[in-house]
Amino acid sequence: GQNIDQPTEMTATEGAIVQINCTYQTSGFNGLFWYQQHAGEAPTFLSYNVLDGLEEKGRFSSFLSRSKGYSYLLLKELQMKDSASYLCAPVDSNYQLIWGAGTKLIIKP
Amino acid sequence: DAMVIQNPRYQVTQFGKPVTLSCSQTLNHNVMYWYQQKSSQAPKLLFHYYDKDFNNEADTPDNFQSRRPNTSFCFLDIRSPGLGDAAMYLCATSGDGTYNSPLHFGNGTRLTVT
Numbered sequence: 689g690q691n692i693d694q695p696t697e698m699t700a701t702e703g704a705i706v707q708i709n710c711t712y713q714t715s716g717f718n719g720l721f722w723y724q725q726h727a728g729e730a731p732t733f734l735s736y737n738v739l740d741g742l743e744e745k746g747r748f749s750s751f752l753s754r755s756k757g758y759s760y761l762l763l764k765e766l767q768m769k770d771s772a773s774y775l776c777a778p779v780d781s782n783y784q785l786i787w788g789a790g791t792k793l794i795i796k797p
Numbered sequence: 798d799a800m801v802i803q804n805p806r807y808q809v810t811q812f813g814k815p816v817t818l819s820c821s822q823t824l825n826h827n828v829m830y831w832y833q834q835k836s837s838q839a840p841k842l843l844f845h846y847y848d849k850d851f852n853n854e855a856d857t858p859d860n861f862q863s864r865r866p867n868t869s870f871c872f873l874d875i876r877s878p879g880l881g882d883a884a885m886y887l888c889a890t891s892g893d894g895t896y897n898s899p900l901h902f903g904n905g906t907r908l909t910v911t
Contacts, residue, residue, distance in 0.1 A: 692839075718896045730887055730902035731840070738897065775839070783896035787839035 692788035716781020820888030
């Protein structure tokens with residue numbers, strides 16, 4: 689079966705760094721997306737990785753290891769507005785997005 | 798700004814009373830998706846259109862139907878809503894439907910069934 693594993697909830701402090709991990713098991717692999725979703729709102733695109741390594745985009749970076757079935761999202765210089773859920777979504781061999789339930793990130797002052 | 802718009806933002810319907818949710822887009826994207834998302838759960842794909850080509854997910858209940866009369870509009874019809882259908886319904890578009898093309902979501906319609 690296909691499975692996405694992310695922590696349910698994480699807490700971090702404003703100004704700090706946090707790493708949100710995602711492990712996945714999918715039938716085939718065609719890249720992995722990260723989306724941000726504020727409470728009661730729709731997901732918004734953050735990043736897409738298809739090759740191993742780290743992709744940096746401002747305060748957010750995303751890492752992928754295909755051999756380990758592992759990705760993480762790194763958020764630096766945390767701001768209160770970063771309080772949201774972060775959804776990991778790999779693409780399987782049928783080019784379908786397989787969504788995780790997301791990690792709820794709580795930022796404290 | 799080009800965008801995906803869902804109406805209404807909040808919808809209340811009675812058990813068994815048909816309801817229609819709407820989505821429009823000004824992005825001129827070929828692919829449109831409908832997702833159902835319950836609290837603290839992953840979005841669940843109901844169906845998607847590639848242009849007028851309709852694709853139904855195998856586990857989408859028959860109670861859910863969809864129409865796409867033109868490129869810009871897509872509708873989700875719930876013929877007889879049950880209490881279990883209360884959820885956020887998300888419409889999304891994708892430029893060409895390729896696997897590495899990000900989805901653009903509307904703000905969602907939160908459906909309450911009384």
